[in-house]
Amino acid sequence: MATDNSAPVFRQPTTVERAFNRLFGFLVGLGFGMKHNYLLQVRGRKSGRLYSTPIDLLETGGKRFLVAPRGRTQWVRNAEAAGEIVLKKGRSRQTYRLRPVADAEKPALLKAYLDSFKTTVQRYFPMPAGSAIEGFASLAANYPVFELIQK
Numbered sequence: 110m111a112t113d114n115s116a117p118v119f120r121q122p123t124t125v126e127r128a129f130n131r132l133f134g135f136l137v138g139l140g141f142g143m144k145h146n147y148l149l150q151v152r153g154r155k156s157g158r159l160y161s162t163p164i165d166l167l168e169t170g171g172k173r174f175l176v177a178p179r180g181r182t183q184w185v186r187n188a189e190a191a192g193e194i195v196l197k198k199g200r201s202r203q204t205y206r207l208r209p210v211a212d213a214e215k216p217a218l219l220k221a222y223l224d225s226f227k228t229t230v231q232r233y234f235p236m237p238a239g240s241a242i243e244g245f246a247s248l249a250a251n252y253p254v255f256e257l258i259q260k
Contacts, residue, residue: 121179140199145226148198149175154190165226166196167218173257174210176222178233185253193260206259215254216245 138148138161149164162184168176175194177185188194188207196203207243210218220242223230227238 138197138199141199142198147198149184149188149216150195150197151184151187152191154187160184160187161197164196165222165229167222167225169218169221170249171207174218174222175207175255176218177253178222178230180251182252189254194257196257206210206260208256208258210254210256212249215249215252216242216256219245219248219252 132230142163145166145168147164147166148161150161153160160183164175167176175188189209193204193206193240196205219234220240223234223236223238223240231238235248
């Protein structure tokens with residue numbers, strides 16, 4: 110874990126993380142997992158192929174948010190290009206439009222995300238869960254966050 114407030118623009122998953130994501134994504138796609146686990150599906154911006162990755166969905170203030178703890182990953186770039194994503198869990202599929210969240214709005218969301226999912230995402234943040242909200246302002250630009258708008 111880094112000791113300063115800088116985070117990588119994109120953190121490449123390790124081979125083990127990639128294998129775990131495939132297995133866990135398969136299970137979530139079948140309907141297993143916690144209530145906040147979903148399989149995010151998005152069309153490739155160049156290939157048009159459907160890509161999937163498991164995510165932790167942040168629900169706060171009656172709204173749903175996607176947070177990219179690894180930074181501007183391929184799913185983030187594909188979602189930005191497509192303008193919409195699908196969340197799948199079992200047989201349920203929900204399509205959402207994306208509203209990029211401004212950096213000024215992100216600190217509270219990043220804190221809530223880290224505090225809620227610290228066991229799975231702490232390694233992607235340079236500060237520990239439970240940190241003061243002020244510390245997240247300098248990180249905001251490195252973590253894409255999207256509000257999901259029901260289609």
